[in-house]
Amino acid sequence: MTPTFRPRWFVAGDLNGFFGLVVDNLSILGFIALALVGIFGFPAEVVYTKMFPGTALGVLVGNLAYTAMARRLAMRTGRDDVTAMPLGLDAPTSIGMALLVLGPGFLAFRQQGMDAQAAAIATWQLGMASLVVMGLLKLALSFCGDAITRWVPRAALLGSIGGAALTLLGFLPLVETLRSPVAGLVTFGLLLYVLVARGRLPVRLPGVLVALLVGTTLYYALGLAGLGMPGFALPQGVTLTFALPVPTLHFIDGLPATVPYLPLLLPFGLLMVVGGINVAESARAAGDDYRTRDVLLVEALSTLVAGVCGGVAQTTPYIGQPAYKHMGARHGYTLLAGVFVGLGGVFGYLAGLVQWLPIAVLAPIIVYVGLDITVQAFQATERRHAPAVALAFLPSIAYLLVIKLGNPAWIAPEHHAALYNAGDGHGLPELxxxxxxxxxxxxxAMLWSTALVAMIDGRTRRAAGVLLLGAALTLFGLVHSVDPRGGIYWPWTLEGLPKLIAWQFAGAYVVLAALLALLSLQKERPGSA
Structure with a gap:
């Protein structure tokens, strides 16, 4: 150990790390904006001047903290090769917030009679409150992260997010990619070449940056030549607007609106804690021994700061810390990326960059992230638990079908009854x-996968207990909500067919749990494990 050792602030590899981290965050911000503005008709001004600054501030705060942690570790160990933990916006939950919380929330406020501007402000407050809820959960769980990994098997944790990744981050953005086939498919193919096949490029630039530049050039070149999509137009000029994210209590106004979305928000926060534990382990394996609790606390605090200051997407340490290390990055890249993103939210140039990046070029990055998370769900799980991972995908496919059939969260309340028309005599109505x-x-997905893992491991009584928990959650709408919007409720307030559906689903869990409990009383067969 060298007490007077002072590591360099910047090395050549930090430039590669900077581009990679900034592009990751830009792609997620871009998809959030394009989803809200393009799909839901959200006022762009609210996205760029109210949501972006606070969200970017969370990235700045987290990266500054991780930079300080890396520098402190380097000074303590006398090493000049310590790589900081990369922090940015979490792709699955950020896209999930846009598609499953903010967008439907905006339409719900509009259905209550609010004009677009008022509904957008109410949705912004909902997003802030959601971030505060997830941040507080992450803060509390930072001190018991190891216990969580013991209670919930890896197949359930990774399988549940893998299913969401495959459907929401894989399929939906792929559709957007193919709406501009030349630019989109070329970008996607280049990403697969550099990130999956590890192919070489003739230029010494980050592969993701090259794919973005090629795709964007193709998009605008074809459009200007009259060969692009119908209705092609250049983005309007962006006026740089100063918007300083300051702490506000507006999130309190949005807290009541978070209640219907708790079945999404709580798992989102839980998954980030588990992800933070895995990231800390991967960094430790690469030679940088960060304290897991410190990694989780920074993640939680940066999310809370973002939420209190107007942000709507949670931050997380990225799983690719060893990859940044292989790039030659140390801790200058997190400092540069944090400052670039943070100031971009304040001065508005992030909005300009996002508006000039076509969705067909941004979407392939999200598709790749979805594929990577899906593959990881299988690779990081024991082979015998693979069926539990696959089982966890099925509920997310149901939600994808709901989105494409006409998301009930977007349907006017007076039309809800149409979802529960009488069946055909062979069961419940299909929709x-x-x-x-x-x-x-x-x-x-977590419940089903946990129960199946317990069965595979011969812990049949544990599986029965998990199913009984599923029955209890079903009665209150935390899972299998019969409210088309996915809201929670008291079971005795239900009437008619929704009441029948709720009790049938809960009863199914109870009957299966009882059968498994009876089966657990059998004597073990000779030679069984």
Missing amino acids: AAIVTLGNGFIIT
């Missing part, structure tokens, strides 16, 4: 079954 399976799909 009602799909909606009920899709509501609370992340928690449902």
Whole structure:
């Protein structure tokens, strides 16, 4: 140990790390903006001047903290090769916030009679409150992260997010990619070449940056030549607007609106804690021994700061810390990226960059992230638990079908009854079954996968206990909500067919749990494990 050792602030590899980290964050910000503005008709001004600054501030605060942690570790160990933990916006939950919380929330406020501007402000407050809820959960769980990994098997944790990744981050953005086939498919193919096949490029630039530049050039070149998509137009000039994110209590106004979305928000926070534990382990394996609790606390505090200051997407340490280390990055790249993103939210140039990046070029990055998370769900799980990972995908497919069939969260309340028309005599109405399976799909996936892992491991009574928990959660709408919007409720307030569906789903869990409990009383067969 050298007490007077002072590591360099910047090395050549930090430039590669900077581009990689900034592009990751830009792609997620871009997809959030394009989803809200393009799909839901959200006022762009609210996205760029109210949501972006606070969200970017969370990235700045987290990266500054991780830079300080890396520098302190380097000074303590006398090493000049310590790589900081990269922090940015979490892709699955950020896209999930846009598609499953903010967008539907905006339409719900509009259905209450609010004009677009008022509904957008109410949705912004909902997003802030959601971030505060997830941040507080992450803060509390930072001190018991190891216990969580003991209670919930890896197949359930990774399988539930893998299903969401495959459907929401894989399929939906792929559709957007193919709406501009030349630019989109070329960008996607280049990303697969450099990130999956590890192919070489003739230029010494980050592969993701090259793919973005090629795709964007193709998009605008074809459009200007009259060969692009119908209705092509250049983005309007962006006026740089100063918007300083300051702490506000507006999130309190949004807290009541978070209640219907708790079945999504709580698993989102839980998954980030587990992800933070895995990231800390991967960094430790690469030679940088960060304290897991410190990694989780920074993640939680940066999310809270973002939420209190107007942000709507949670931050997380990225799993690719060893990859940044292999790039030659140390701790200058997190400092540069944090300052670039943070100031970009304040001065508005992030909005300009996002508006000039076509969705067909941004979407392939999200598709790749979805594929990577899906593959990781299988690779990081024991082979014998693979069926539990696959099982966890099914509820998310139900939610995808709901989105494409006409998301009930976007349907006017007076039309809800159409979802619960009488069946054909052979069971519940098909759409009602799909909606009920899709509501609370992340928690449902975790329950199903946990129960199957317990069965595979011969812990049949544990599986029965998990199923009984599923029955209890079903009665209150935390999973299998019969409210088309996915809201929670008291079971005795239900009437008619929704009441029948809720009790049938809860009863199914109870009957299966009872059968498994009886089966657990059998004597073990000779030679069984």
